[in-house]
Amino acid sequence: MLYAETAALNGSSRVIPARWYGHPFVTRLKSCMDVTPGDLDCLWRLIEAELTVKKRRDLVVDGYEYRKLCFVEDGFAARYKLLHNGKRQIVNFIMPGDVVGIPGSFQETAPYSVITVTDMTLHMCPLDAYAGLCYRRPQFGLALSWLALYEAIICGEHVINTGRRNPAERLAHLLLEIHSRLAMAGRASQACFDLPFSQEIMSDALGLSVPHLNRTLARLRDDGLIKADGRRIEFTDLEALEMLGQFQPLNLTRVPLPPGY
Amino acid sequence: MLYAETAALNGSSRVIPARWYGHPFVTRLKSCMDVTPGDLDCLWRLIEAELTVKKRRDLVVDGYEYRKLCFVEDGFAARYKLLHNGKRQIVNFIMPGDVVGIPGSFQETAPYSVITVTDMTLHMCPLDAYAGLCYRRPQFGLALSWLALYEAIICGEHVINTGRRNPAERLAHLLLEIHSRLAMAGRASQACFDLPFSQEIMSDALGLSVPHLNRTLARLRDDGLIKADGRRIEFTDLEALEMLGQFQPLNLTRVPLPPGY
DNA sequence: CGAAATTTTGATCACGTTCAACTTCAGTGG
DNA sequence: CCACTGAAGTTGAACGTGATCAAAATTTCG
Numbered sequence: 001m002l003y004a005e006t007a008a009l010n011g012s013s014r015v016i017p018a019r020w021y022g023h024p025f026v027t028r029l030k031s032c033m034d035v036t037p038g039d040l041d042c043l044w045r046l047i048e049a050e051l052t053v054k055k056r057r058d059l060v061v062d063g064y065e066y067r068k069l070c071f072v073e074d075g076f077a078a079r080y081k082l083l084h085n086g087k088r089q090i091v092n093f094i095m096p097g098d099v100v101g102i103p104g105s106f107q108e109t110a111p112y113s114v115i116t117v118t119d120m121t122l123h124m125c126p127l128d129a130y131a132g133l134c135y136r137r138p139q140f141g142l143a144l145s146w147l148a149l150y151e152a153i154i155c156g157e158h159v160i161n162t163g164r165r166n167p168a169e170r171l172a173h174l175l176l177e178i179h180s181r182l183a184m185a186g187r188a189s190q191a192c193f194d195l196p197f198s199q200e201i202m203s204d205a206l207g208l209s210v211p212h213l214n215r216t217l218a219r220l221r222d223d224g225l226i227k228a229d230g231r232r233i234e235f236t237d238l239e240a241l242e243m244l245g246q247f248q249p250l251n252l253t254r255v256p257l258p259p260g261y
Numbered sequence: 262m263l264y265a266e267t268a269a270l271n272g273s274s275r276v277i278p279a280r281w282y283g284h285p286f287v288t289r290l291k292s293c294m295d296v297t298p299g300d301l302d303c304l305w306r307l308i309e310a311e312l313t314v315k316k317r318r319d320l321v322v323d324g325y326e327y328r329k330l331c332f333v334e335d336g337f338a339a340r341y342k343l344l345h346n347g348k349r350q351i352v353n354f355i356m357p358g359d360v361v362g363i364p365g366s367f368q369e370t371a372p373y374s375v376i377t378v379t380d381m382t383l384h385m386c387p388l389d390a391y392a393g394l395c396y397r398r399p400q401f402g403l404a405l406s407w408l409a410l411y412e413a414i415i416c417g418e419h420v421i422n423t424g425r426r427n428p429a430e431r432l433a434h435l436l437l438e439i440h441s442r443l444a445m446a447g448r449a450s451q452a453c454f455d456l457p458f459s460q461e462i463m464s465d466a467l468g469l470s471v472p473h474l475n476r477t478l479a480r481l482r483d484d485g486l487i488k489a490d491g492r493r494i495e496f497t498d499l500e501a502l503e504m505l506g507q508f509q510p511l512n513l514t515r516v517p518l519p520p521g522y
Numbered sequence: 523c524g525a526a527a528t529t530t531t532g533a534t535c536a537c538g539t540t541c542a543a544c545t546t547c548a549g550t551g552g
Numbered sequence: 553c554c555a556c557t558g559a560a561g562t563t564g565a566a567c568g569t570g571a572t573c574a575a576a577a578t579t580t581c582g
Contacts, residue, residue, distance in 0.1 A: 106513055
């Protein structure tokens with residue numbers, strides 16, 4: 001964790017802040033399981049520090065060990081790999097409610113890097129502490145499974161995107177995916193959201209060159225599917241866009257309750 | 262589960278077969294956590310049926326609900342999506358020790374399909390029963406997280422493959438990945454393994470056309486990196502292959518023990 | 523305001539697709 | 553045992569998409 005401003009939370013200041021209950025990660029948890037106030041207390045007690053990281057800083061560096069889970073409160077990051085031909089592939093974006101450290105913290109050495117795309121605030125928890133919680137409250141183990149499955153599903157979609165969709169289809173699908181994830185975290189309206197990504201970022205996520213992404217973006221604009229001026233994206237023909245990208249919203253089940261409940 | 266021969270395991274025949282202890286899924290579990298005989302007993306008791314499925318049969322059909330975990334004992338399958346332009350993208354392969362139902366069984370409707378590539382035998386367990394086990398023995402919840410993370414990591418590699426690697430690099434990487442996964446399940450030797458996939462399957466996994474995959478395969482052969490006659494693959498220059506594919510073996514940590522152990 | 527990053531546009535080129543034909547191989551029945 | 557069939561592998565030629573390179577226009581930010 002380089003270049004980060006860390007506010008260590010020592011024992012005496014362990015009052016649960018009201019903000020925690022509205023934390024996008026907490027919202028995320030609630031969307032997949034029943035969360036009691038006791039659960040939230042326990043989780044909060046694991047939080048070691050609150051971080052504020054500036055734009056364009058490395059959160060995870062290829063090859064480094066890093067055994068933490070960081071719950072993102074705000075901001076965007078990208079998990080990527082740099083190849084020795086100089087190209088970069090962004091595997092996934094990390095948004096409010098996501099966890100930095102899935103899957104990196106579970107590998108002996110992270111085979112990729114994570115970089116912030118905007119300023120980011122996150123709450124850090126040691127992986128071992130979280131695992132300990134899983135033994136005391138097994139629903140957290142299942143919740144972790146759900147988070148990991150979510151990651152796997154999203155990555156699977158990106159495989160389909162880069163493998164077999166043409167540029168326009170890819171872009172449509174990615175925009176819809178980002179929108180639906182942001183909406184889940186309460187960061188998007190019906191057909192509109194802020195996307196603080198440069199075209200270089202988008203092209204590295206889609207496996208395209210910057211000029212071609214630019215032209216593809218222009219085509220979607222000209223065809224009246226989206227409006228994109230600056231960082232704001234608006235879907236002007238949602239149906240056509242979903243058709244083009246063959247987009248199906250993510251539909252994870254909820255974590256089963258313990259038997260007898 | 263269509264076209265499957267099912268051997269239901271009724272209550273009276275619930276003797277744990279010796280075969281279970283050598284089941285590739287059990288091996289897999291042992292590789293990521295400490296497994297007691299009691300754990301194996303509990304898990305076995307969840308097994309509802311043993312299935313034998315013929316080659317080229319659908320295990321999961323796009324859009325269908327399917328709430329089981331199937332532990333693969335033998336055979337290969339592919340998880341894929343069919344696009345409306347007629348193309349197919351294989352997202353991941355399913356091999357001995359893997360679980361059919363990750364991630365499909367956790368979604369309301371599976372947005373992709375799974376098809377067997379060879380005859381396959383598997384042991385089926387209802388998802389709810391497994392979740393129940395997670396509440397009694399939390400290490401199984403963590404184990405599920407590990408399996409899901411594994412899936413996410415592999416999919417991430419496939420994103421990088423299809424997104425930014427050229428055909429030769431992709432093929433090299435995929436072959437090394439398959440080899441290392443088979444080796445983990447005891448199905449491969451140092452530099453040699455059986456790969457019962459047609460070139461169509463391989464090309465749909467790599468996002469290439471069949472002719473081009475064929476030429477790429479020929480190039481690796483001509484360059485002395487591999488031998489590939491029929492279904493047998495042999496690495497004749499492992500180092501060069503790893504260099505070409507920029508392959509790093511998967512290195513998941515082990516599941517932490519409960520505090521105090 | 524100046525410098526740097528980002529977006530946009532254009533021209534050229536190469537890689538990989540497409541389509542088609544042909545070969546080889548595996549399995550089946552006569 | 554061989555002829556037949558269909559699937560899989562192989563090869564070639566033409567085409568098109570998207571990369572590459574370069575430069576201009578625009579925006580962002582110190």
